[in-house]
Amino acid sequence: MSTPRLVERHPELGSEELVAALAPPPRFDGVRLDNYVPNPEEPSQAEAVARCREFVSEIGRGTSRGGSWLRALFGRGNRKTAGEDGFRPGLYLDGGFGVGKTHLLASMWHAVEGPKAYATFVELTNLVGVLGFGEAVRRLSEHRLLAIDEFELDDPGDTMLVTQLLSKLTEAGVRVAATSNTLPDKLGEGRFAAVDFLREIHAMAERFTVVRIDGPDYRHRDFPEPPEPLGEDELVELAHRTPGSTLDDFGELCAHLQRVHPSKYGRMVDEVTAVHLSGVHAAPNQSVALRLVALVDRLYDRAVPVRISGSSLSALFTEEMLAGGYRKKYLRALSRLTALSRELARS
Structure with a gap:
C-alpha cells in the first residue's frame, strides 16, 4: 500500500466553512496569558503581557466606541477618526520571530468572550474575496475582536483592501489585534512601490497601538x-x-x-x-x-x-x-x- 501524498489533495472550502474556521489553530488551543513565560532578560516581554491584559480588559468593559455594521458599511457615523483623540482600536504586536507573539494573540482571543474571529492575514484576505467586501464587513462587524496573525502587505491590492476593511470594522466597534515582524508604517517596504500608498499605509497604522517584543527565538x-x-x-x-x-x-x-x-x-x-x-x-x-x-x-x-x-x-x-x-x-x-x-x- 502506497503512502498518501499531499499533491493528491485538492481541498475546497465554502464560505460557511471559512467563517466557521475563524479560530486559532490546534497548536494554540491551550495558550493563555497566564502561561506565557516572559524571558527575564527581556523586559519588553512582561510589558507586552501587561498590555495584552489591558487590551482584553478594555474589550470586556465595552470601550470599543463603535456603531452598527450598517454605519460601518455606508460611512454615516459621527465617530471621530481613529487617532484623533488618542484612542486606538487596535493592538499591534511587533517583534522578531520566536518571541511568542502568536501565543499572546491567541491568548487574547481565548480571553475575550465572543463573538470573535481569528485568522492569518492570507486567510482574512481570502475570506473577503469569497464573501465579497460588503458581506465580509457585515459578518465581521458582529464581532468584538478580530485577531490577525502574520499581518503583512505584499502587494498594492492588499494594501487598499485591508485599509478599507479595518476602517469599516473599527468604525463598527470591532477591536483588532495583530502580529507582524514589520512595524505598521513600514508594511510593504521593499516589496512594491510603497511610496505610492503611504497615505493608506499610514492611515491603517494610526489605528494601532504598537507593542514591541524583543528577545531571541525561543524555538x-x-x-x-x-x-x-x-x-x-x-x-x-x-x-x-x-x-x-x-x-x-x-x-x-x-x-x-x-x-x-x-x-x-x-x-x-x-x-x-x-x-x-x-x-x-x-x-x-x-x-x-x-x-x-x-x-x-x-x-x-x-x-x-x-x-x-x-x-x-x-x-x-x-x-x-x-x-x-x-x-x-x-x-x-x-x-x-x-x-x-x-x-x-x-x-
Whole structure:
C-alpha cells in the first residue's frame, strides 16, 4: 500500500466553512496569558503581557466606541477618526520571530468572550474575496475582536483592501489585534512601490497601538541543531512506517502549491501526522518560496513534524531571497521548519 501524498489533495472550502474556521489553530488551543513565560532578560516581554491584559480588559468593559455594521458599511457615523483623540482600536504586536507573539494573540482571543474571529492575514484576505467586501464587513462587524496573525502587505491590492476593511470594522466597534515582524508604517517596504500608498499605509497604522517584543527565538534556545537530511531509502521506509503520514517529491509539491490557494493549505494538511519530503532543494523562485512559507506556517500551526531528504533546510531559500524584502518571512519559516524537524526522532 502506497503512502498518501499531499499533491493528491485538492481541498475546497465554502464560505460557511471559512467563517466557521475563524479560530486559532490546534497548536494554540491551550495558550493563555497566564502561561506565557516572559524571558527575564527581556523586559519588553512582561510589558507586552501587561498590555495584552489591558487590551482584553478594555474589550470586556465595552470601550470599543463603535456603531452598527450598517454605519460601518455606508460611512454615516459621527465617530471621530481613529487617532484623533488618542484612542486606538487596535493592538499591534511587533517583534522578531520566536518571541511568542502568536501565543499572546491567541491568548487574547481565548480571553475575550465572543463573538470573535481569528485568522492569518492570507486567510482574512481570502475570506473577503469569497464573501465579497460588503458581506465580509457585515459578518465581521458582529464581532468584538478580530485577531490577525502574520499581518503583512505584499502587494498594492492588499494594501487598499485591508485599509478599507479595518476602517469599516473599527468604525463598527470591532477591536483588532495583530502580529507582524514589520512595524505598521513600514508594511510593504521593499516589496512594491510603497511610496505610492503611504497615505493608506499610514492611515491603517494610526489605528494601532504598537507593542514591541524583543528577545531571541525561543524555538532555538538551548536546542540542538536540526537533524541532517535522511537518505532517500530511509525517508521512504520511515514514511511507510508512520501511520497517517504523507510522502512527496519536493519539486512536485512546489508545483502543486502553485495550483492551490494558500488559504487552503491548512485543510490540505489536516489529519496528517507527519510530512516526508524527498529531494529537497532551493525554492526555484520567489513565488514558490512564499507559498512554501505559507505551508510551513500551517504545518507549524498543527504541530505536524517534517522529515526530509536532499539538501539541508538552510538551503531552502537562496542568499538572494534572504537579502530581499521577504527576509523576515523566510527566516521565520526556517525557524519553524527547524522546530518541526526536531519533533520526529530519527530512528
